Amino acid sequence: MRNALRVLAFDLLAPLAAIAGLLYVGLALDWPTWWVSVCSVLCVLIVQGVIVDFVLYRRDGVTVGTDDEGPMLRLVVVGLAAAALAVAVVVGYTRWTVPDRTMNADAAEVVGIASSVAEASATFTPQDPNASIDRATGLMTAERADAYRKEFAAVVKELASKNIAGQASTISAGVEAIGPAAASVAVVMRGTQNAPGKPPDVAVLALRVTLSKDSGKWLVVDVTPINAR
Incomplete structure (x- = not known):
């Protein structure tokens, strides 16, 4: 044996x-x-x-x-x-x-960043009109941040003059595609806009946020409406 x-x-x-x-x-x-x-x-x-x-x-x-x-x-x-x-x-x-593990960690990170930028894009307070812009651009590439500020400069001025406030919260967000250096995330939000003397205007917003990885850090390169034609 x-x-x-x-x-x-x-x-x-x-x-x-x-x-x-x-x-x-x-x-x-x-x-x-x-x-x-x-x-x-x-x-x-x-x-x-x-x-x-x-x-x-x-x-x-x-x-x-x-x-x-x-x-x-x-x-x-x-x-x-x-x-x-x-x-x-x-x-x-x-x-x-x-x-x-790296891909799962990247997926969780890009979803969090995309949600934050998408919410900031639809959030506005007349008392501090640049707060949401600063929050969003802090998560963007330098080129996209400059373009983003220029795009929203006129909108911010108009909303502040009308004392309109906006708030957005993410309903769902998911990765559409992801690779070692690029990702695309779809974000669906509920946006509420409040104007003096008017009832709140509630709408569902869908955005596509594309990101790139630079020096180990994910940054937003574009934010576009999903239903854009």
């Missing part, structure tokens, strides 16, 4: 684990040409080692796993198998887990 377990662990499972680790690395790397060559050579060497082990068993009646005079050889076999599995775990984590 003891020998059977040693054969299973050292002569069968260890080589299979090493081959599985090498194949997993290839899968994680999407099988580049250089790894196809390396993996093929290593797998052939492992298979050859298993064949030699079987031949020695037929000749001497012992294998790597059952040879009491070869503990160092068993240690090497286990070490190589463990190394292959460790490399597979590291490569899989680096190629799959980290990018997924």
Whole structure:
């Protein structure tokens, strides 16, 4: 029974684990040409080692796993198998887990930024007419911030002269598309406009906010109505 377990662990499972680790690395790397060559050579060497082990068993009646005079050889076999599995775990984590976490973090960040800019675009107080503009432009690229201020300068002056206040809150926001350096977010808001002597004017607004990533920071590059024709 003891020998059977040693054969299973050292002569069968260890080589299979090493081959599985090498194949997993290839899968994680999407099988580049250089790894196809390396993996093929290593797998052939492992298979050859298993064949030699079987031949020695037929000749001497012992294998790597059952040879009491070869503990160092068993240690090497286990070490190589463990190394292959460790490399597979590291490569899989680096190629799959980290990018997924980064994308999820980016998605959450761009939605938050888009919602803040969209709400600021539809928010206005006569007492502090530039507050919402400053809030929005703080999340924009320099070029877009300058254009945004010019676009809303006349609107701000008119609303302030009429003592009109506006407030917006996000109903829902979601990522339309996202990549390593660009994203598009759709934001649906409920906007309320209050004018002296008039009932509140409530409307549902839909905006598309596009962003770019510069030096690790997401910034807004454009804000447009989704239903624009």
